[in-house]
Amino acid sequence: MHTSDAPPVAVAAEGVSHRYGATTALRECSFSVPAGAVVALLGRNGAGKSTLMRAIVGLLRPESGRVDVFGQPISAEVLPRVGYVAQQAPLYPMLTVAQTLRLGARLNPRWDDAYARRLVDAGALRPTAKVGSLAVGQRARLALAMALGKRPDLLVLDEPLASLDPVARTELLGALMAAVAERGTTVLISTHVVADVQDVCDHVVVLGDGRVRLTAAVEPALAEHRIAVGATSDLGALDGLEVVERRRDGREFTALVRTAAPGPDGVSWHRPTLEELLLGYLRAETPQPTREVSAA
Template sequence: MSKDIPALAAAGLTHSFGDRAALDDCSVTVPAGSVTALVGRNGAGKTTLLRAAAGLLTPHRGSLTVFGDQVGEGTLPSIGYVGQQAPLYQALTVAQTLRLGGRLNPRWDAAYAQRLADAADLPPAVKVGALAPGQRTRLALIMALGKRPGLLLLDEPLAPLDPVARTEAAGALMAEVAEHGTTVLLSSHVVADIEGVCDHVVVLADGRVRLAGDVDQALAAHHVAVGGAGDLAALDGAEIVEAQPDGPGFTALVRIAEPVLAGRLSWHRPTLEELLLGYLRTTGALPVREVAVR
């Protein structure tokens, strides 16, 4: 697959559940070969976007392509999807689950899936329902990877795991992804899950994209300003993403490549956590528009 063609391209996606808009004219591009973090507060539209990309939901309006093809039956073999609950047949054993993967997926790589299961120490004769949560998550990831997908969609699959299990599962997943060049779109609330792993980031709020682009470029396009109450005027004309009281003064995330040398302001580059929290804390107050970092 050519890296010139986006792994995922959404344009004007709109979808509602009753009176609530889950996606509102949402447009986003996920570069092929990237590991992209999908970040947003509860109800931001992350799960709806992932389900639409997986072909499990048809948006009311807009277009959605995977590697240049409209999402549908033709794209399903190239997509691996793991939802929040990592659904598996509880009554089947690990071995039966892997065999089922071969029957359901035309591109199933049985030897590869078995190698992953062995590396995860999954007991073949044990039923899925008797596995520990971390083992079930590993098995769900193996079922997605065994399809040899070009695009892997992960909807907070690590959320139920303890910190050790999260680290082990994420490490095993990313090692396999790096080896085969799979594109990953990973939804997570935990910055530690994505920091050092994801090279692109998408922030959703109210069903729209507020920040999208390469992580390093996004960080370089912002600065954090710290100053006293009288220094806020020095930021006039700058794009302030968020300003928070900080003792008698303030701390502000500013979309600016070079600091303003005025007043008593001090500046530093934001961490990824500072950048994401700045957008997440104030998404309701930001203008409804895409903030793109290319």
């Protein structure tokens, strides 16, 4: 129930489903993104992340369900508040860096030219360089500068770090988080690599097979799960518990369990790291019988 104390919502998806021919990309996806949050959208390749992001920014109309941005369907009124960087950071290769920034100024009513140029200068991008001649990391920085130059209230990033080397990834994340700290921008960033986002996100949405497997604030989610480790002869300790994912390795098992308190004695219980939590949900999305067969 909505109350006056409830935080404002930047994105609300309800029952979103979509197909490409006979392939179902999204299945009844529902979740919300609090305003000001940094949300990691995680899933394996083909999980439906890009389709969901295209629906959020208005590039795709889902077959069923709805997506609201700042309380209303995506429209020409809302779009100026939304920044979007698609996979591969698409830009016009024949334009120079300076021409690209001028294009951003013409197309966006909220454009902050000085801010966009600071982001470009910090990446040592020559204004006269053609976009097509830039290295992958430089193009990604320019694409992020174009999105942030809009001064968006919501920034949607689809696999922005996938093709970058470790140094470029760190630099790009640093520029992104500086913008978030400065303006309180809501960020939704998709990836299939947990390490990319585990130090910056405060909310997570996990997609698997087109479905939302987990949607939660990070700290409550960690508090509501435990990792159980024990001998396979003690698997009965998991009876009656909500087991998210279970693996066997010889005579031992490891399980991610949805519970706020340690279970029965005889099994080791500990609070999961964010990586353990997210990998558990990612691995659980597809049945893997070999993980349930003892090698002993």
